[in-house]
Amino acid sequence: MTDNLIKSSIKAFKDKKKPIFTDPKNKNVEVYKGSNFICPNLKEFYEFFEYQKLQFNNNSILKLLKKTNTDAFIVTKGSKGITVLLRNNKKIEIPQEDVNVYDVTGAGDTFISIFSYMLSKNIDLVNSLKIASLACIKVVQKKHTAVLSFTEFQKIIEEFCENKYLDIDLKIILWKLVKLKIGVTNGCFDVLHSGHLHLLSDAKKKCDKLIVLLNSDSSIRKIKGKNRPMIKLGKRISLLKMIKGVDGVEVFEEKTPEKIITKILPDILFKGSDYKAKELAGYKTIKDSGGTVKIIKKLKNFSSTQLIGQR
Template identity: 30%
Template sequence: MDRKSLESLFNRIGEVKCLVMGDLMLDEYLWGKTERISPEAPVQVVDVLREELRLGGAGNVVNSLRALGAQVTVCSVVGQDANGEVLLSALGRQAAGTEAVFRDPGRRTSRKTRVVASNQQIVRIDRESRTPLPKDVEEQVCAWIAAHAGEFGVILLSDYNKGVLTQRVIEAAVAAAAKAAVPVLVDPKGADFARYHGATILTPNRKEAETASGMAIHDMDSLSRAAESIMETAGLEHLLITRSEEGMSLFTRHGTAVHIPTVAREVFDVSGAGDTVLATLAVGMASGLTMAEAAGLANVAAGIAVGKLGTSTVAPGEIINAVALGHHDSESKIKNRDVLPAIIEAEKANGKRIVFTNGCFDLLHAGHVKYLQKARRLGDILVLGLNSDASVRRLKGPKRPLIDEDERAHILAALDCIDYVVIFDEDTPLELITALKPHILAKGGDYTADGVVGKDVVEAYGGRVELVSFVDGKSTTNIIERVLERYSGN
């Protein structure tokens, strides 16, 4: 997505209503410094300089959604204790709806205390309940979700395996969502992903996916096998596996896997990164993005989150700025043909589908732009082979081109739909096609498939030719003729 599209998305995100279900907890941080060893035992003494209390667990998903600008209601269970009161107050400060946060006198509200010194976490202290909900409280939760699921644009299940998301609660949520045609996104836990059967998408990390599938993931083949096993077991249409520094992989039951490379950043803390992924994926889907677009947005957000210490949220401005940095100036897209094959191989290794087209593109007009936009939608990366000046003269005559090759290359590279531009001097792009081996060879609809140069080469390794229609009446020749007609008498 480009900057303008993201700005529009975040401008309307306040209309998105999200329901978060799962295990709420408090994350307490004690920040300090260590300069001495205790005389009582061989341990460091931490002088606490600052204390911070945050919403954790499913509460961090709430934080992430609110930071993005979405409306949030929470459905969960906390104890009838002081920490429960603190937690409800924290949700209130986030303007999150708490009418479905039920109180259980026999439950201990989860609180995790992290001691951090010199930007390093020294110890974590957990005080929590892990037992499943009692039947009467479980019934309250199931009844509420059955009555209210249709009020939301998306439902998120944040499972920390602390007992709130029992099998009955999950089934009730999935059934109510299906009846209301609301997507259900799950950040899963444990080895049995079948318990989330019927959810729209699961977002496990690599380790969780290995545990659930019973397969070690060490390459793309094993990743695909593990994904297939999980999707079959859980009855999923979609699965997003986060793979740390290797990015994310989106699998669709009847589609091609999309592998999204990570954004290179220094990693300080991965705490809460999964919550960021879940929240951003949810708002993207609820805002009308495709699953692949929403996953790409989540990948950007996760890259920002891991660059912060603690379970930090990500703001829309940070995502917009990060995406804007990825749109380089036009010169960076123009590549020499001796370096482009290696670049394209790297793109293929990241799961990108390569589209190639070529032409003179002298006097760029709307017909050219619409053609290139259509070609770009055929895959993930569009490579444009641009005829050199000498090549154009041989094809079009001694008076062409009107615009020299360097100017044409920069104008074309400024288009968002074009990822790489390479100038070639031959009459046809056959050598270039042979070197790049694109998945898809696109050519104008005025050609026949058999007349496309490079068709045999591309089809020999399993690629295909796509004919893309032109806009009628739009051509450089027509523009030249109109100019001559209007100005020849002056």
């Protein structure tokens, strides 16, 4: 691709207000002026400074960022990770796990395509880069020129979302991107018992990811009176997260989870058989969005209210 073609392509995309990601092969970085992100490998990055006859230092980096009017240089460094150099003089280091590399062919294309795709789906910069890096790890372990299959990408996202510190809202966005079936159920879960475990276990068999929508303490008081809950919110969250098959917990303050169901738009809404499907909060929202409602037969003689009353 000639310099003029690169420049005219960048202008065309900018005119249409489209984000621009460049994988530079020209030593003259000014050819890529106007790109939102310029993504060289370490060798290509050093060549920018050699071509401009600049010493490699922080002032020169800022000078090139200004010359190119780019948001950031995204410098890939193989097993040493990724360095992000931003126009505000901020630097972000993203480490990469050490892996056995079979063939690096196609890694650059995989990186920039996954990175740009994730940003286009409103995933933040750092997490977009981390996911793109994981995709590259998968590709470099393959023979010759290789592509990332959708199943492999799905697995990458699943493993990435196992990070307990990752925000549940971000996990939901990522799960939806890779078409994992999301199910939700809701309740107070005040004094966990066999009936709860039965519901959660059965629900998990019917979806890929199960989210529990949990009444806050104030929400429970509105429904069950001032003496409830018996177990405070923090402990209820901790106990639910210990249960195998629970992939996330979201808390709601209202009497019903209607609002939070509308926000998540899960594929399936689960509830115990002491409720009728059409009476459930969120029923219409789920049906209108193409989802399903599944009633799970509950265990007899198990409810928090009954167990508390027997104390």
